[in-house]
Amino acid sequence: MSGGRAVPGPPPIPDRAGLALPGLAHPLLAPGEWAQPLRADVPVHWTALSVDDGPGVRPDPRCLEAAGRIKNAGLRAAPGQPRPAGLLLGRVDLGHGARPARAVLDEARRYRDWYRVDGYLLHRCPREPAALPHVARLTTALRGLLDGPAHLVLGHGAHPDPGYAPLAEQLITFLGPWSRYRWAQAPEWTAALPPGRFCHLVHGVPRTHLEEALRLARWQGAGTVLLTDRTARARDGERDEDPTAVHYRAFETLPGYWDEIVSRIGRGVSE
Numbered sequence: 001m002s003g004g005r006a007v008p009g010p011p012p013i014p015d016r017a018g019l020a021l022p023g024l025a026h027p028l029l030a031p032g033e034w035a036q037p038l039r040a041d042v043p044v045h046w047t048a049l050s051v052d053d054g055p056g057v058r059p060d061p062r063c064l065e066a067a068g069r070i071k072n073a074g075l076r077a078a079p080g081q082p083r084p085a086g087l088l089l090g091r092v093d094l095g096h097g098a099r100p101a102r103a104v105l106d107e108a109r110r111y112r113d114w115y116r117v118d119g120y121l122l123h124r125c126p127r128e129p130a131a132l133p134h135v136a137r138l139t140t141a142l143r144g145l146l147d148g149p150a151h152l153v154l155g156h157g158a159h160p161d162p163g164y165a166p167l168a169e170q171l172i173t174f175l176g177p178w179s180r181y182r183w184a185q186a187p188e189w190t191a192a193l194p195p196g197r198f199c200h201l202v203h204g205v206p207r208t209h210l211e212e213a214l215r216l217a218r219w220q221g222a223g224t225v226l227l228t229d230r231t232a233r234a235r236d237g238e239r240d241e242d243p244t245a246v247h248y249r250a251f252e253t254l255p256g257y258w259d260e261i262v263s264r265i266g267r268g269v270s271e
Contacts (some may be wrong), residue, residue: 034047064115176201
């Protein structure tokens with residue numbers, strides 16, 4: 001909080017289904033992608049900013065411009081109502097719990113100071129019970145950095161220990177290819193929480209299976225999704241690259257069927 005005042009923060013994720021943009025390429029390379037949250041017909045819940053696997057060492061002019069447009073669009077929303085362009089998050093790498101808290105918080109402060117983020121996507125978040133105290137301390141510290149409520153997304157990539165659920169507004173409980181997603185199942189504890197608490201990110205989804213994938217997301221209780229026909233590939237010469245980083249690369253550009261998925265999400269998917 002700032003000076004003891006109650007400062008309006010980001011509204012909660014709406015109950016209706018929506019989209020996440022977790023890994024867009026730099027605005028210089030993907031200007032059309034960064035314009036999508038500003039479209040009135042695109043139900044984007046949040047967009048995550050990463051300049052160079054973090055906030056970078058200095059403010060980036062193109063990222064400042066893209067972030068400013070999303071933030072300014074949000075100023076038009078009535079108090080307590082979903083923002084037209086969704087929320088802006090800074091993507092911070094937890095390194096599966098191995099990164100020092102000081103490094104994590106330093107990056108979070110730069111996102112706050114330079115880009116005025118609404119919260120954070122905690123990339124490569126651990127999911128085992130042993131790491132719970134460490135992540136709990138981090139989330140508490142991150143909330144303290146922002147004026148008003150912070151929107152935190154834990155990027156587990158798979159279902160974590162249920163003890164993580166109270167720590168954040170959303171959990172990413174699937175990150176990976178369609179070949180795995182089509183057989184995925186949600187643990188029983190997730191049924192007690194609303195769909196707005198979960199996010200699924202799936203790559204390699206053929207257009208012919210798009211409706212099936214959306215139904216799977218709904219049946220598994222994921223209210224925020226991104227499905228793409230793009231595939232994840234490691235950078236040339238980097239065979240040992242972390243698999244999670246490779247998965248995120250599939251979301252640097254929009255799906256080939258972007259307008260179709262926007263239309264289907266916007267009108268809802270039938271049971």
